[in-house]
Amino acid sequence: MNSIDYRAELPELAECDVLVVGGGSAGSAAAIAAARQGARVVLVERYGFLGGTGVMVLDTFYGFYTPGAVERKVVGGIPDEVIAGLEKRKMVLKRPNTYGAGAGLTYDPETLKVVWDELAAGAGVSVLFHAYFLDILKDGDRLAGIVVGTPKGPQAIRARIIVDSSGDAHVAARAGAPFEDAGALGIAQSLTTTFKMINVDVARAKAFPKAEMWALMAEKSDRYRLPRKEGSAHITPHEGVMVTNMTRVGGVDGTEIVQLSAAEREGRAQALEYARFLKAEVPGYENAVLGGLATQIGVRETRRIKGRYWLTREDVLSAAKFDDAIAQCGAPIEEHHAGGDTRWEYVPDSGTYDIPYRALLPQQVDGLIVAGRCLSASHDAHASVRSIGQCLAMGQAAGVAAALSVANGAEPSQIDPKTLRTRLLEMGAILS
DSSP states (O other): OOOOOOOOOOOEEEEEEEEEEOOBHHHHHHHHHHHHTTOOEEEEESSSSSBTHHHHTOOEEOSSBOOSSSOOBOOOSHHHHHHHHHHHTTOEEEEOOTTSSOOEEEEOHHHHHHHHHHHHHHHTOEEEESOEEEEEEEETTEEEEEEEEOTTOOEEEEEEEEEEOSSSOHHHHHHTOOEEEHHHHTOOOOBBOOEEEESOOHHHHHHSOHHHHHHHHHHTTTTSOOSOSOOEEEEOSSTTOEEEEOOOBOSOOTTOHHHHHHHHHHHHHHHHHHHHHHHHHSTTOTTOEEEEEOSSOBOOOSEEEOBSSOBOHHHHHTTOOOTTEEEEEOOOEEEOOSSSSOEEEOOGGGOOEEEEGGGGSBSSOSSEEEOSTTSSBOHHHHHHHTSHHHHHHHHHHHHHHHHHHHHHTOOGGGSOHHHHHHHHHHHTOOOO
16 A cells, blocks of 8 residues: 655644543443543544444443343443433333343433433533544653544644543554454454334234244245344334344454445345345234344454453453452353354353453553453453443443543553542442
8 A cells, every 4th residue: 555645734623631532332431431520521423423333233232231040230330320311211121132141221222312412411521523533643652632533624632631432442553552453363253234124013023933033044045145044133112113133244354444345335235135034034024124224334343452451261251350340241252253153152150250440551552541342352352341331331430540640640550440449439330
C-alpha cells in the first residue's frame, strides 16, 4: 500500500478531563461513571445514538446472571439503572437461555437509545455524535487527546485521560500499545447479522423445539444456503416479533475495510436466506415477514490489548480471583468459530471469575484505559468475558478509574485498587 504524507492545522473542538472514545455499552457506562465522580467528560460516538452493539445488533443483555441451577446476579450499579429505565417503559423481559449461558434481559433497542440519552445527560456528560476517532495527539511521550472526524472535517479534542471503548482498541493500537490481532491471526470469531421477523405466531414458534429446527436446517441444506446449522430465535417485548441470531460470516478481519465491507453484504444475504427458511419450514412463521436487519454486522473479536494482566482460559475455568478485581463473570466460553456449530465450555459449579483492573491497562502507554471487548485477554477467555453485562461493568470501572486519575494527578496504573473497588461498591457494583 502506498503512503501519503498528510498534515493539517486543526481547530480544537473540546477540552476535558476524561475523553471516552466509543459510546457502546462500555463507553456509555464509563462516561457516566466518570462524570458522577466529578470529572469533565466528553464522549465521542460515530453514530447518532448511544448503545453500540447493544442497540445496533443485539436486543439482549447477557452476563448479568450466572448459568446453572443456582442463579446469581453478578453485575450491578449503572447497569441496574439501565434496566430500571427499560422497566419503567415496560420494554424489558427476563428470559432463560436454553444454551445455558445464564438468563438474558431482552429489551427494545430503540427504547434503550433513549435510556442511555437520559442517563448521560443526567450525569452531565458532553456527548458528541457523528464524531469518530482518526488519530492520537501526544504531548511528548504522553497521550494528550485525539483527532476526530466530524461533518466539518478533522478536529482536535484534548484530554487528561482517555478511555478506549472503541471495541477494536483503535486508540491503544494507534498509540503503540501492544495487542493481539485476532483477525490478522485468522482466529477471530465469526461475525453475525441479526434480523427480526414480524407477524410471527409466537406461541407456535416457541412450541417448536430448537433441536427440531436445527435438524431441519441440516435436512434442508440442499434447498437453502445456511452456513450455521443451529442458532436461535427468541421472544421480545413486542407481540408477534421474534429476533434471531443465526447468520455466520467467518474468516473476517473486522478491522480490514475490504473484508468488513464484503462481510456486511454476505451477512445481509444470509439473513434473507434464513428468513426464507423460517417462513417456509418452521411452524409459526408461515405469515411472517422480515422486519429489519442489524444496523451493521455484529463483530465479536478484533484487537485485544496485551495489558498488565493477560486473562486466560485457565483463569476462566478455574474461577480465578484477583485482589484488583473490578467485575465478575460467570459466562461460559462461547466460541463462534467458522464451522456450523458453536464451542461451549463452562465455569465449574456455576462459579465466577474476576476481571482484574490490570486487564484494562495497556502496556507502554500512559493516560489510557480500555474497556469492553478490547481488554487484555486470550482468545478463549475473551469468548467468555465479552458479554455486554461485563462490558458495562468494565466501563463503569474504567470511568471511575479515569476520574480518580484526574483527581489525584496520577496515571491510571498508579491508582490504588482498594480505593477503586470501594468507589465501585458504593455505586452498587458486585465484586464478590
